[in-house]
Amino acid sequence: MTTHTDSAPGAPTETERLERCYPVLSALSPTARSRLLHSAHWMRVPAGAMLFDDRQACEGFPFVVEGTVRVSKCAPSGRELPLYRVGPGETCIISSSCLLGHEDYNARGVTESDTLLMLLPKPVFEEMMGERAFRDFVFHLFAERIADLMQLIEEVAFRKLDQRLAALLLGKGRLLHTTHQQLADELGSVREIVSRLLKSFADQGLVRLGREQIEIIAPAELRRLSSEGSIRR
Numbered sequence: 001m002t003t004h005t006d007s008a009p010g011a012p013t014e015t016e017r018l019e020r021c022y023p024v025l026s027a028l029s030p031t032a033r034s035r036l037l038h039s040a041h042w043m044r045v046p047a048g049a050m051l052f053d054d055r056q057a058c059e060g061f062p063f064v065v066e067g068t069v070r071v072s073k074c075a076p077s078g079r080e081l082p083l084y085r086v087g088p089g090e091t092c093i094i095s096s097s098c099l100l101g102h103e104d105y106n107a108r109g110v111t112e113s114d115t116l117l118m119l120l121p122k123p124v125f126e127e128m129m130g131e132r133a134f135r136d137f138v139f140h141l142f143a144e145r146i147a148d149l150m151q152l153i154e155e156v157a158f159r160k161l162d163q164r165l166a167a168l169l170l171g172k173g174r175l176l177h178t179t180h181q182q183l184a185d186e187l188g189s190v191r192e193i194v195s196r197l198l199k200s201f202a203d204q205g206l207v208r209l210g211r212e213q214i215e216i217i218a219p220a221e222l223r224r225l226s227s228e229g230s231i232r233r
Contacts, residue, residue, distance in 0.1 A: 032134070047114050052108065055106075062117045198214065
């Protein structure tokens with residue numbers, strides 16, 4: 001699963017791509033920057049691979065250069081609640097909190113597409129936290145992620161599933177190529193409930209359902225539903 005990749009002739013090197021995604025690296029002291037780059041462990045991971053799982057030890061701090069990693073909380077029943085996604089230039093607060101608190105992972109990370117990332121080993125991450133620029137970078141993105149998670153908690157706790165589904169549909173364009181299971185996974189629900197809600201939407205003329213396809217027919221009505229939480233009868 002883990003391989004080192006070489007850039008094609010004339011293409012940006014891995015280090016150049018890393019620094020474009022994470023400008024903070026250029027703000028490090030020359031010694032710290034050299035130490036970080038020398039310790040870099042490059043990984044190219046295929047889509048659908050599990051990078052880490054619940055109760056697994058955290059080995060390092062990931063820098064995503066290409067692709068996306070979905071971080072989710074999983075229940076023993078198999079249900080999954082997506083917490084956030086990590087793309088190029090972003091950080092994983094689960095990883096940083098585990099490293100800072102010396103704890104194991106309490107979530108799961110799976111690649112959504114072919115992903116290129118650099119893993120900074122735990123001892124070097126701890127060294128870099130002594131650099132103000134790096135420390136500020138970690139805590140700034142930590143704060144942003146916490147704000148996103150608070151919004152997620154608010155939606156799950158205070159908004160009905162039909163509202164959340166309507167909002168999710170509106171955020172994907174007029175014609176969605178997706179399955180009911182994929183929508184359920186994004187909402188942290190189960191396929192049967194999402195299918196029932198989609199059928200209700202279709203019966204009201206809000207959407208048209210096809211094979212792995214959903215067409216938005218009445219976006220204004222869906223928008224009203226997402227904000228008011230009442231379905232037109």
